Amino acid sequence: MRAFRVFTRTRTPERMTFPLAAEPALDKGAQDTPEAPVRPLALAPEPAALAAEFEVTAVRALRGPNFWRLAPVIACDLRLGRLESTGTADLPEFAERLERSLPGIVAHPCHGRRTGGFGRDLRAGTSLPHVLEHVALELQVLAGCNVSFGRVARSGEPGVWWVIVAYDEEQVGTAAMQAAARILRACISGDDDLAAVDVPAVVEALRGLLDEVRLGPSTFAIVEEAERRGIPSRRLNAGSLVQLGLGRHLRRVQATLTDYTSAIAVEIAQDKALTKRTLAEVGLPVPHGEVVSSLHAATAHAEAVGYPVILKPLDGNHGRGVSARLADAEALAAAWADTQRFSSRVVVERFHAGRDHRVLVVGGRVVACAERVAAHVIGDGRHTVRELIALGNRDPRRGKGHRRELTFLPDDAATAQFLATTGHTPETVPHKGERVFLRSTANLSTGGTSVDRTEEMHAENLTACEIAAGVVGLDIAGIDVITPDISVPFRANGAVIVEVNAAPGLRMHTHPTEGTPRAVAAPIVDMLYPPGTDSTIPIIAVTGTNGKTTTVRLIAHLFRNRGERVGFTTTDGVYVQNRLVMGGDMSGPFAANIILSNPSVSLAVLETARGGILRSGLGFDECDLGIVLNVTGDHLGLGGINTEEQLAELKGVVTAVVRRDGHAVFNADDPLVLRLARRTPGDVVLFSAHECGSNPTLEEHTEKGGVSACMADGQFVIRRRRLRIPIAHEREVPLMLGGAARFQRENVLAAIVAAYVRGMRYDDIRAGLLSFFPSPSLTPGRLNVITLRNGARAVVDYAHNAAAAEGVVEFVRALPAHRRIAAVCMPGDRRDGDIRAVGRLFAEFDHAIVKEDADLRGRAPGEVAAMLSESLLLGGCPQAEIEQVLDEEAAVRRGLSLLRDDDLLLVLADDVSLALDVVAEFAAEQR
Numbered sequence: 001m002r003a004f005r006v007f008t009r010t011r012t013p014e015r016m017t018f019p020l021a022a023e024p025a026l027d028k029g030a031q032d033t034p035e036a037p038v039r040p041l042a043l044a045p046e047p048a049a050l051a052a053e054f055e056v057t058a059v060r061a062l063r064g065p066n067f068w069r070l071a072p073v074i075a076c077d078l079r080l081g082r083l084e085s086t087g088t089a090d091l092p093e094f095a096e097r098l099e100r101s102l103p104g105i106v107a108h109p110c111h112g113r114r115t116g117g118f119g120r121d122l123r124a125g126t127s128l129p130h131v132l133e134h135v136a137l138e139l140q141v142l143a144g145c146n147v148s149f150g151r152v153a154r155s156g157e158p159g160v161w162w163v164i165v166a167y168d169e170e171q172v173g174t175a176a177m178q179a180a181a182r183i184l185r186a187c188i189s190g191d192d193d194l195a196a197v198d199v200p201a202v203v204e205a206l207r208g209l210l211d212e213v214r215l216g217p218s219t220f221a222i223v224e225e226a227e228r229r230g231i232p233s234r235r236l237n238a239g240s241l242v243q244l245g246l247g248r249h250l251r252r253v254q255a256t257l258t259d260y261t262s263a264i265a266v267e268i269a270q271d272k273a274l275t276k277r278t279l280a281e282v283g284l285p286v287p288h289g290e291v292v293s294s295l296h297a298a299t300a301h302a303e304a305v306g307y308p309v310i311l312k313p314l315d316g317n318h319g320r321g322v323s324a325r326l327a328d329a330e331a332l333a334a335a336w337a338d339t340q341r342f343s344s345r346v347v348v349e350r351f352h353a354g355r356d357h358r359v360l361v362v363g364g365r366v367v368a369c370a371e372r373v374a375a376h377v378i379g380d381g382r383h384t385v386r387e388l389i390a391l392g393n394r395d396p397r398r399g400k401g402h403r404r405e406l407t408f409l410p411d412d413a414a415t416a417q418f419l420a421t422t423g424h425t426p427e428t429v430p431h432k433g434e435r436v437f438l439r440s441t442a443n444l445s446t447g448g449t450s451v452d453r454t455e456e457m458h459a460e461n462l463t464a465c466e467i468a469a470g471v472v473g474l475d476i477a478g479i480d481v482i483t484p485d486i487s488v489p490f491r492a493n494g495a496v497i498v499e500v501n502a503a504p505g506l507r508m509h510t511h512p513t514e515g516t517p518r519a520v521a522a523p524i525v526d527m528l529y530p531p532g533t534d535s536t537i538p539i540i541a542v543t544g545t546n547g548k549t550t551t552v553r554l555i556a557h558l559f560r561n562r563g564e565r566v567g568f569t570t571t572d573g574v575y576v577q578n579r580l581v582m583g584g585d586m587s588g589p590f591a592a593n594i595i596l597s598n599p600s601v602s603l604a605v606l607e608t609a610r611g612g613i614l615r616s617g618l619g620f621d622e623c624d625l626g627i628v629l630n631v632t633g634d635h636l637g638l639g640g641i642n643t644e645e646q647l648a649e650l651k652g653v654v655t656a657v658v659r660r661d662g663h664a665v666f667n668a669d670d671p672l673v674l675r676l677a678r679r680t681p682g683d684v685v686l687f688s689a690h691e692c693g694s695n696p697t698l699e700e701h702t703e704k705g706g707v708s709a710c711m712a713d714g715q716f717v718i719r720r721r722r723l724r725i726p727i728a729h730e731r732e733v734p735l736m737l738g739g740a741a742r743f744q745r746e747n748v749l750a751a752i753v754a755a756y757v758r759g760m761r762y763d764d765i766r767a768g769l770l771s772f773f774p775s776p777s778l779t780p781g782r783l784n785v786i787t788l789r790n791g792a793r794a795v796v797d798y799a800h801n802a803a804a805a806e807g808v809v810e811f812v813r814a815l816p817a818h819r820r821i822a823a824v825c826m827p828g829d830r831r832d833g834d835i836r837a838v839g840r841l842f843a844e845f846d847h848a849i850v851k852e853d854a855d856l857r858g859r860a861p862g863e864v865a866a867m868l869s870e871s872l873l874l875g876g877c878p879q880a881e882i883e884q885v886l887d888e889e890a891a892v893r894r895g896l897s898l899l900r901d902d903d904l905l906l907v908l909a910d911d912v913s914l915a916l917d918v919v920a921e922f923a924a925e926q927r
Contacts, residue, residue, distance in 0.1 A: 051189035053081025064617035074173040089125030135180035143206035218506040225521035247537035247601040265473030289349025308351040313343030324440035356442040359479040361469035363527040368509040368518040375438040375447030379430025386426040405511040409447040450508035452515025478504025544629025554751040558768035567595035568605040588612025592619025626655040632803035648672040658682035689745040709753040740814040743807030781912030791902040817904035819846040828859035839868040843875025851891035853910040
């Protein structure tokens with residue numbers, strides 16, 4: 001599935017101010033502090049060998065708000081080898097070579113500098129990651145992109161830097177980063193290698209790539225108008241297919257085709273003969289013509305209707321194959337072969353003199369009119385037609401295809417052929433002021449120009465064009481009219497409607513060569529989203545270290561009970577209502593896109609994990625409600641996140657993109673989470689798993705009118721100033737398992753306060769809370785308690801860090817049991833200290849079975865099991881009560897085989913489905 005580009009931003013994306021790593025960064029783009037000194041190389045190796053060590057090992061696009069910026073960026077991993085501690089001043093002629101290659105680079109500003117800029121730092125000595133950042137940005141700017149954000153930082157992996165730059169178009173940003181690395185390697189290596197890179201050719205290639213991949217002018221105009229209104233826009237393919245809005249309010253457009261456009265209407269518009277017949281039947285003026293398949297038939301019909309005539313393909317477009325004015329049978333015969341190349345069926349119709357006009361009708365109303373003027377040059381008495389074409393194509397507004405205001409003037413065989421019909425050749429020198437046309441048709445795609453005539457249209461002509469669009473059935477139509485004067489009624493001056501076009505281009509109206517530009521995208525967006533209608537669905541995003549999946553499922557259950565059609569994502573799959581759409585760990589942007597692109601979903605609840613934010617950014621630009629449950633030391637040492645403070649800042653991206661009229665929910669008992677409240681634009685909501693009155697911050701927040709939730713004598717309570725709404729006692733709530741699962745308090749409080757601020761009545765919250773039963777089917781791997789024969793029980797949980805395991809152990813302690821047995825594992829990518837901490841937690845159990853995950857995540861076989869076993873032993877568990885069964889299925893079966901009456905087995909599962917299936921099979925065998 002092609003990843004989408006997120007367009008919408010309603011706030012100015014500012015760079016994050018927190019550092020990624022504890023060590024100081026060398027780059028002024030990363031921090032507004034003086035740059036750390038760089039040290040020269042102790043040895044002087046060959047420049048080429050040194051340049052080879054400057055290596056970009058990975059380039060990736062973060063398409064949504066991310067750790068670096070609340071907008072898309074390109075991130076690359078840079079290895080420097082022996083260049084790690086070397087500045088630009090220590091590399092002979094490096095600065096001079098770079099300045100010759102990219103003169104504009106010296107004018108770049110540097111973060112935190114009041115005077116001077118990058119050029120001064122380049123010569124004085126700056127870090128190579130800093131230089132790569134600036135060169136990647138400069139190449140994008142030269143290609144035509146509007147970018148300026150950049151940053152560098154240490155990745156946390158020895159010898160690897162992260163270089164981060166903004167991008168307009170992902171492919172251009174990626175290519176610019178790779179090209180920047182090649183240029184810098186050449187600057188390090190020497191003049192010969194730099195000459196081989198050919199920087200001007202690199203820039204030209206990037207410009208061509210930008211023209212190729214960016215949206216066409218019609219789609220871009222619609223997306224830009226949607227963005228101005230805060231309507232999300234997502235690109236769905238490499239072309240111009242775009243999704244506007246989210247969930248049940250989504251619409252799709254491709255150029256000016258929409259999901260409202262009738263397929264039958266498009267078929268009528270493509271058949272020129274059928275279009276004319278349809279228009280004629282309602283009394284609209286059309287040229288006389290006939291569809292033929294042979295030159296003989298064409299000649300016969302031309303004689304019947306009378307010369308002059310024109311030929312056009314029955315189902316052509318963009319003016320391809322349309323002939324010039326044909327005055328006799330000889331001219332018709334000469335033009336026949338060219339027209340028939342585009343269609344075996346050809347329309348022969350009477351030629352009508354007049355000016356070519358395109359009238360744009362949107363939603364049944366005329367919104368713009370442009371006179372189209374065929375591609376032409378104006379003589380100066382000195383230059384040939386070919387030379388005048390070349391001079392005209394120097395106009396910066398002209399370019400290839402539809403992606404510039406004007407298209408290049410043509411100079412090809414078709415041009416020479418048309419010139420011959422007017423008595424000219426490409427080598428003719430026209431008189432001064434003489435207008436020489438290059439094409440018979442006035443299409444902008446063949447170099448034509450446009451003049452706005454919207455205000456000049458006669459009222460009767462407005463009505464006629466609106467009728468034409470209506471009878472064909474197009475929601476957006478381009479009506480082609482030939483008339484000497486658009487301000488005179490069609491019936492009064494012999495005007496004719498020659499075509500009705502589906503997917504008409506907007507460029508001639510938004511960027512006319514002469515006259516007033518028309519904001520024609522506005523009525524299109526009005527048609528798709530009439531004033532007062534919604535374009536998005538509510539998005540609730542949940543993050544934190546522990547409890548995300550349970551909280552997501554509980555919130556989804558509450559809103560589903562209220563009648564919403566809920567789509568939600570978790571670490572075990574993507575769901576619509578309670579039906580699995582796709583299994584697996586679905587807590588990133590890919591899964592979010594599945595829900596937000598589903599036209600049946602009315603509300604989205606998205607589990608948002610750290611990994612997805614780091615790899616790709618968020619899967620949405622904004623959310624209506626963001627929740628941060630907690631932050632503990634999980635996954636530290638991965639992806640440059642080495643401290644709990646950095647992990648908190650990463651998870652804070654979720655609440656940083658809450659809408660200004662939305663809400664951000666924070667755990668008031670967690671200082672790291674509470675700090676994030678300063679960065680959210682939304683209204684702050686707090687919860688505490690302790691008794692009301694015990695958390696001063698929550699009390700102050702409540703007294704000032706903020707919404708909060710806490711515990712009051714075992715009751716879940718929502719508060720605001722003096723308002724107290726008791727929801728339910730924890731012993732009543734199935735998720736709390738009679739009050740024993742105290743760690744579930746955070747999840748319940750976050751869910752009920754989220755539902756409350758989203759407008760749910762307290763009695764609906766209570767009903768939903770009391771009907772949410774934890775079970776392998778509803779909450780797989782989240783404290784699943786399975787009762788076996790003779791009072792024995794198995795508890796299966798996906799606790800994968802010390803904090804989660806501690807909560808489960810606390811719960812198991814509260815359950816009566818004759819003996820407690822544990823099947824324990826930990827993911828291999830956790831730190832040694834975290835793995836050992838989990839082992840110590842289970843030392844109090846009567847028996848421990850140590851297993852390992854199927855994916856060792858970089859560890860050697862048996863390494864994690866050895867650490868867990870050692871920690872169990874050190875914690876006081878007897879050696880005789882510790883055994884290693886590394887395979888998960890075998891370990892679970894071994895634990896079940898040890899159960900006697902009233903015993904309890906706790907399984908920390910890696911493969912939750914496998915563990916639950918084994919337990920279910922064992923339970924069935926006991927019956």
